Amino acid sequence: MLKVEGLNVFYGAIHALHDVSFEVKQGEIVTLIGANGAGKTTILHTVSGLVRAKSGKISFQDQNITTTEAHVILKHGLAHVPEGRRVFSQMSVQENLLMGAYARKDKDGIAEDLEKVYMRFPRLRERYRQMAGTLSGGEQQMLATGRALMSRPSLLMMDEPSMGLSPILVGEVFEIIRSINASGTTVLLVEQNAAMALSIANRAYVLETGRIVKEGSADALMHDDDVRRAYLG
Amino acid sequence: MVKRRGLSSLINLICILLLFVVMRSAAVSSVSLNTLFIQIGYSIIMATSLNLACGYLGELPLGHAGFMSVGAYTAAVLTTKFLPQSAAVYPFALVCGGLMAALFAFIIGVPALRLKGDYLAIVTLGFGEIIRVLINTVFAPLTDGGKGLFGIPTYATFTDTFIVTVLCVAALYMIVRSRHGRATIAIRENDIAAESSGVHVANYKVKMFVISAFFAGIAGGIYAHQLGVLTAAKFDFNRSIDYLVMVVFGGMGSLTGSIFAGTALTVVQYLMASLVEYRQLAYALLLIIMMIFRPKGIFGRWEFSMTRLLARVFPALNVEPKNAEALQNDVILPDTPQYEVPANTPVLRTSHLGIRFGGLQAADNVEISLGAGEIVGLIGPNGAGKTTVFNMLTGVYQPTDGDIRLLGRSIVGMKPYAITEAGIARTFQNIRLFKSMTVIENIEVAFQTRMHYTLVDSLLRTKRFRRAERGARKRALEILSVFGMEDLADQSADSLPYGMQRRLEICRALAASPKVLLLDEPAAGMNPTETHELMETIRVIRDRFGVTILLIEHDMKLVMGICERIYVLNYGSVIAEGTPEQIRSNPEVITAYLGKNNPVNDGVGGATC
Amino acid sequence: MKPATFLITLINGLQLGSVYALIALGYTMVYGIVKLINFAHGDILMVGSYVVLFMLTTVFAAQTLLAKVIAVAAAIVFCVMLGIVIDRVAYKPLRSAPRISALITAIGVSLALQIIAQLIFGSEQIKFPQVILNETLFKIDKKPVKSLPIITCCVSVVLMIALNLFVNKTKPGRAMRAVSEDMGAARLMGINVNNTISLTFAIGCTLAAVGSVFYAQKVGYVKPLMGSLPGIKAFIAAVFGGIGSIPGAVLGGFVIGMLETFVNYFASQYVDAVVYGLLIVVLLVRPAGMLGKAVREKV
Structure with missing residues (x-):
């Protein structure tokens, strides 16, 4: 591969x-x-x-x-979760996840994957409007991972x-x-x-x-x- | 390298004299060359002095011409209106100009230097603009306002300008190459680490800013007494930019660069004086191209040394001083404070310690107590407030509640540098070394509060200065040798491999002769072998330097392996305290932090996961 | 101050303020994304007004409405292209260099633009033609209220609202915010960072070109150095409001514009001292500017 x-x-x-x-x-x-x-x-x-x-x-x-x-x-x-997570701290959790799907154009597919990420990380759903910078280290790791998954790699x-x-x-x-x-x-x-x-x-x-x-x-x-x-x- | 001081000074003196003789004969023969040389003189002073604030301190002042104008007007008003008409008063007027500029720098610097980076730039820019308005309005009775100050006696000659320029540059060089200069560069490299190594950052910033302005004031005085006329409009933003260009062009952090660029750019402007527009266009393009291809400037941070050059040509000059060995022992070592541990009192103790950021309680009612010579761990989930506790202990954050007592004395409210002096040193989670400095210089910075020679000592290179500097080097090498790093002493810190960098940070912390050493995730990024070595090192440090150690760490093998006691923090509060065994089996700690069937319990890492 | 004078001064202040705000937005957006104080931004304003002047005096014989529209459009297009070229040629190679090097480059670009304009059009000031209707709308206490200030304010406010929506609600806007926060991470999201930066320069230059028409018509002339002063003032406005913050730039623009106009009424020689004095006070009290976010460095 x-x-x-x-x-x-x-x-x-x-x-x-x-x-x-x-x-x-x-x-x-x-x-x-x-x-x-x-x-x-x-x-x-x-x-x-x-x-x-x-x-x-x-x-x-x-x-x-x-x-x-x-x-x-x-x-x-090919998606990359960088060292130190590097979430966009001035953006909300949901905006971060949508950034992950930036290169995609299929709206339905994006919505579907967003749902999948939220299923996988229920904690992110609870905080979808929160600024990413206020998340704890573990939550940021989840967000960075979820963000990468949003490109359907x-x-x-x-x-x-x-x-x-x-x-x-x-x-x-x-x-x-x-x-x-x-x-x-x-x-x-x-x-x-x-x-x-x-x-x-x-x-x-x-x-x-x-x-x-x-x-x-x-x-x-x-x-x-x-x-x-x-x-x- | 030529190690004999006298020889080196002699070489420099001869070179300067030769330069003087050559330039003087040219200046005598031509009026325009005379003018040019004087312009070069004050440009060099402006550029080198700005470099102190810009290249060495790492700030970006955009109002250097403002200080020049203060010096120019002060000196000119004195000689024109108050002092007797005699060239003998000229030096006095120059110094007054410098002092007045320094005073203005102090007034503006004390509040403004709290700001960082670009913001300080804006404030100094604002100062440069305001001072022009003030000269034309408030100070108009003295300065004759907008119509300009005329009839200034033209005292500036080639000879005195040359002497003043050499003195100014030499003074700047002496300052830069002293403990004061080291502290200044450390601030540029990493202000937080500098402060926690005992450098009074705010104080040093103001000091260097004031010194920089002092020399700009002197340059202003020369300018005024060459031209004979002053108008405030001459000292506009563009003039500040001209000098900044010289500094960046020559290299920020290289006096050689500033001297070169000060000379070269002044000559270029002089040669192209008749082609105003094309000259400016060429100048603008030169700037752009130069920055694109050599953003560090021509010389970067490199300094020219005549002695070094000659020594390369004539190896015979490479001689060790006759009394090298005697010098090795003729030293003033940095102080080693004697800490008195009051009986029955912990070395460090916090009570009801808490801090609130906005509405967020980051730490609450934290009670930690460290006995002499203990190694204690501080663990807990991410965001539990461990580093916050460190930051309160070292004065980076001011606690909103509670008390911290070091050897029985409260240290709440003290600044980080003062806490370091009082006996707490630390390392950082993300390594904070003074990257461009050498390994040994990194350590020498931390002697800051333990060394005492003054700025005057460094200007005059007194015996006290030399003995103290030798002492600092000697002690620094001793510390390095404990870690087997003495061979790396003269390498630059950022060339060290990661593990060595972590060690150097510990060396630097130890150089402050602390009673308590705080280590923030010392094993982060280390593999098991390195971690294992680190555990040994920590024990050695405790025994050899007699320090008490508090460490934050996620590596449970290290924590459980060397800590005699452990505190567990969760949501800003201590949820457990005890020996490694007690902590390992504490149910609350297992749910909050360790997890069930965790590798920690079987010791081999994640094989069971 | 009589109520009528006050009102007129207020309107003039708003007019100057909206011009400053338009330019300040360019500073703040570029700073937000590449952390560069783009000293050449004020000179884009100068270039814009020369383009309009050139179109209306040399290209078109008559200053019809169509000619005016085309002239303004040409100014926008030219400034946008110029901005993008400057970024690609002069700033892009320095993205990873020390910030002060990029700053010096920006100063160089600014000088170069001024001198080129001087070589082409001469250093004298030239009268600027009327582009925007400036009729008396009504009179208060015999003092006329003209249409130019009103149009300036309205157009500026509309542009600012549009910009705010663009940055916060659209995909390219989100990409801009992502790049400004973390360029590397933004690339990993599939964002073309260079295009996004170009877009930022393009927007800043569009606003500057529009501002140039308002500004040149207000002062009534063009000259090569005309951009420096409003450039510095707008930059101060951006810092005052909190550099990097779009609402901050707008707030800063209006505050500085109003302050300048009112101080000018009472004691014109102190205008600069007051403006800079206020700036210094604001920075000392709120180092990140009025609406800027203070970033606490993690230790």
């Missing part, structure tokens, strides 16, 4: 990604794990077009999207959804990811909390200083000695 080959990204003189290749197949949950600064977020930013690659190829559903603009990539069915990329959340909410967030996947959306997940990420993923890639150093099924990596020592503690 998503195929990344030989990706190289630079920030000024800093070589942020070295020949990164990976793929995500239809229906999977794939996770990228690694230390802070290893380049996980950069990968997501490059795939969704916020950052340009120096070389390499990104294809999504057999279309080359390497140089496609960020606002066009979304229309191909076939692949959902999530960046550190558990960051800064209390243990009880972390559990909840991963449950949500699993259920989104169960309803047919492929998920590419970037997580600091490697243990949690591996527990719900099918496959995983391990990043170190901009390179993919290990890949395999989540199960295998969970029992890999190096991974255990470095990321599972």
